[in-house]
Amino acid sequence: MGTKAYLMVKMEMSYARDGHTDGMKELKAMPEIETVEPVSGDYDFVIAATVDAPVRVASVASEIRAKEWVKNLDVLKVEPAAPNPFLDEVCSTPGGECVRWCVQCGMCSASCPNVGKMDYSPRKIIALIRAGRRYDVLTSNSMWVCASCYLCTVRCPKDVKPTELMHALERLSFHHGLRHGATSTPAMYNAFVNSINNNGRVHELGVMSKFYLKTNPLAVLKMIPIGLKLLSRGRMPLKPRKIRGINQLKTIIEKANVLGGAQ
Numbered sequence: 001m002g003t004k005a006y007l008m009v010k011m012e013m014s015y016a017r018d019g020h021t022d023g024m025k026e027l028k029a030m031p032e033i034e035t036v037e038p039v040s041g042d043y044d045f046v047i048a049a050t051v052d053a054p055v056r057v058a059s060v061a062s063e064i065r066a067k068e069w070v071k072n073l074d075v076l077k078v079e080p081a082a083p084n085p086f087l088d089e090v091c092s093t094p095g096g097e098c099v100r101w102c103v104q105c106g107m108c109s110a111s112c113p114n115v116g117k118m119d120y121s122p123r124k125i126i127a128l129i130r131a132g133r134r135y136d137v138l139t140s141n142s143m144w145v146c147a148s149c150y151l152c153t154v155r156c157p158k159d160v161k162p163t164e165l166m167h168a169l170e171r172l173s174f175h176h177g178l179r180h181g182a183t184s185t186p187a188m189y190n191a192f193v194n195s196i197n198n199n200g201r202v203h204e205l206g207v208m209s210k211f212y213l214k215t216n217p218l219a220v221l222k223m224i225p226i227g228l229k230l231l232s233r234g235r236m237p238l239k240p241r242k243i244r245g246i247n248q249l250k251t252i253i254e255k256a257n258v259l260g261g262a263q
């Protein structure tokens, strides 16, 4: 469970008159800070922040103190934060373990080639997870639109691995029956995984036939010319070929399913 802290900030005189708005913007940009309210009296702002552990309150306070317009800062109260079961669930799902490390720098969103098609950018998805907005996250299209290009992952300065997080969210949304209605990605995953389970390798004709039958059978008409070309060049076998040792592979998959790998 996290820690909630309330901090009081007094601005330097020279900034106090015109700098309120800029100061508030700067504070709100800090990922740990939830609210900034202007107050009158001895202080200019009261801040509510949520951090992972009590010890992190000190580092947030020093970061605020280091701003040139801050004259004085006092910690008003520190208490356990309200439970966030959704954040805990994401962190305990393989791929979502690092979500607490995010500093909301936005590098992942700036790098993402598909961000324009997403309901929420990768950075925003993480902010929503940390705000406990389970329904908004799991019904969004963001994870289904992710192309697994790994640009966000290689550029993230905190090693959060947003690509893995997107896959974790796919599993969670499917598991809870909340997946985005317009996505056909699960149908592709199912067809792919069935082919691997049955043959130990991908049988392209079988995968695509199952996928189109599940999603849009008429769309297969567009694929006929390319399918014929592949067939004529021997690049798309009509019948699936099983790998040697398919039974051992099936045993491994069954064991993984028992251990929770099919979540």
Ligand code: SF4
Residues within 6 Å of the ligand: 101, 102, 103, 104, 105, 106, 107, 108, 109, 122, 123, 126, 152, 155, 156, 157, 158, 159, 160, 161, 162
């Ligand atoms: S790049 Fe990494 S640290 Fe920055 S917002 Fe994205 S996930 Fe968070």
Ligand code: SF4
Residues within 6 Å of the ligand: 108, 111, 112, 113, 114, 115, 122, 145, 146, 147, 148, 149, 150, 151, 152, 153, 162, 163, 166
């Ligand atoms: S892996 Fe997914 S979320 Fe990350 S940059 Fe690529 S498309 Fe965007």
